[in-house]
Amino acid sequence: MDSYLSLAPAIVAILLFIFQLRLFVTPEILEKKHRQILDDAEKKFATLHMLNSLKDRFDDMKVKIDKIYDVLIK
DSSP: OHHHHHHHHHHHHHHHHHHHHTOSOOHHHHHHHHHHHHHHHHHHSOOHHHHHHHHHHHHHHHHHHHHHHHHHHO
8 A cells, every 4th residue: 555655646647647638538529529520521522412413413414415416416
């Protein structure tokens, strides 16, 4: 027990140093960073729904162009 008491100031100093450098993440900080990552990803990348919508519009444009081409040829 005496050995633990003599090491107590060093242990407290090490723990304070670890908390000061934020080596261990708290749930609040982790949630904040998670939201930030999701927001950045939403700004930079297209969703699957947006991609499918764009594909549908291209398909519609292709059909219309084919119809115009058929009318011009006849």
